[in-house]
Amino acid sequence: MEYYAQLLLNGIIAGSIYALFAVGLTMVYGVFRFINFAHGELIAWGAYLALFFTRSPFYLPIYFAALPALLITALIGLAQDRFVFEPLRHGNRITLLIASIGLSYFLRNAIRLIWGSDLQTYGFMPTRGIDLAGLSITSAQITMMAAAILFLGILYIILAHTMLGKSLRAVADNMTLAQIMGITIKKVSLAVWVLASFFSAVGGVLLAVDTNLEPMMGLTNLLKAFAAVLLGGAGNVWGALLGGLIIGVAENLSVAFISPGYKDFISFALIILMLLFRPKGIFGILGGVR
């Protein structure tokens, strides 16, 4: 029993990180109607920039180093929009998709160029886990969960209780109508990119604290985020959050039944099943829950 409980706990921790990635991806989709393949690179850039500030000449402790890293990642997110996606916005959606794939190569290889392809860490030494009712959890994992809950809580307040959140949801619903009602798209797009980059960077830093950094870390996690987005219904923020959790838990629980070598199979099988039977996501029936 303890074994399954521990697997569940591991799944929730992994899932909360997937949720952080998926929320940004689905927000961009909700407003601009395209899947940003360069989203994964924001994850990696967030983590690497934090690494940059922990080293000479800054030597900041990691949680302080994360602050400038988050800011710069948000700037990269904005630059993505300003220099690539905005000029292409009135073209075909496929154009945006292809452009984002190109951009992801560019950003990933820029990481290789600057920091190299080798594995890196923030230099934490492994610590023994803490025992909680027979379950083992490390302090890094507790931080991860706390941070995920904190940031997703902030997101909830922004989306549900501020003018910005309302206009964001309005634009996602119908961009033309929102413009007619006097909502400035510029402001909304700014908010979307800042939030999306911010959340990816937070997830990236947390992931790197727990494990390590490598240039491919964005791409691997983008696939999980993508599955979460589809599961929750593209464009649906809370769906993406739940989707992330479901994928994390499903993946980790699967280890008890199938060989872990096929763990990734779970998320892809979910993508295929969803596309076949519920292309609008599990919450599709509820209609425009945004």
Next chain:
Amino acid sequence: MKKIIVILIVTVLLLCTGWTASAADEIAVGAVTPLTGKLAVYGEGFQKAMLLALDEVNASGGINGKPMKIVFEDNNSTSKGSVSAIQKLITIHRFPVIFGPAASTNFLAVCPIAQQNQTILIGAESAAASISKCGSYVFRVFPSDLLQGIGVAELTEYLNYKEVVLTYINNDWGVGLADVFKEYFLKSGGKLIDEFAYDEGKTDYRSEILRIKKNSPRAVVNLTYIKEGATMLKQAYETKVEVQWLMGSAAKSPKLVELAGVAAEGVIGTYPTFSQDTSQYIAYKNGWEKKYPGQKTPIFGEYNYDMVKLTAEALKQTKSMSSSDIRNALMTASKGYVGATGDKTFDTNGDVGATYGRWTIKEGKITDYK
């Protein structure tokens, strides 16, 4: 019209160089070597070791009186560079024998080309097990990773672990190694408590660790790379899994210690090695010091040295310069051939055998396990 004439002239010139290379009174072979790019630091050492062997061959009469020559082609340390380099050596120079590039990925990129063109390709530092399947024209004097499966099984037996959990990376390399390990381990009376593969390149192996923990084994055989190995060690330490970890040589790196820290303490593994006390190795070492005084012998230099000397032996014995004759000569010449790196007898896959040393991590340093 002008263009066509230029192309014609260039073609004729190229044909001439190819023709002179093969027609001159010397026996020439090609080599794809990383002389620029990220492997250049090693490539220079490989080249020097090959040139040392070449000097010795030519000093003792060359190939039946004709001098031997190696034409080096740089590959910029990339697969792409390796492919263009080997194409040049095959189509323009038409060399029957080519020494392949370092790094298994680069070697694997060129081996289908060599096989297709029936050109003999010999490697001196590529370990990937899949190279065995490259084809009948591909050889290597470096032991295949596959042999490590046996090495690790022997280590497990030596340490008296009768029941272990076996886990490995889910790719050609890992599965191949695990199969060999299983065969030998089960034959010698060992028992597997659990066996599973895991994905390469992940950051979260906690559920895999839990599966190990569930069976509470005394020892775990983990056929892994540096990154995956380090992550697993770290997460096992965090979840308080106390087992003896047994690994192969792919994880033997200071980077493992850097990434896993204290969690890497006490890991035991195997790695291919050879005796440095044989007369052949001492001859290599003395030769090196004479030709390159004051320079340290490079990594894998002795394998490159053996490769050239063994090839020269085969070229002496071959009936003609056709690649199939040279291939047969290589097989006979290698039989019982003992070089600086030990016995180089090729099996039917063009692979050699190996002996294994044992490593462990003690106080953050990789040392020999005794």
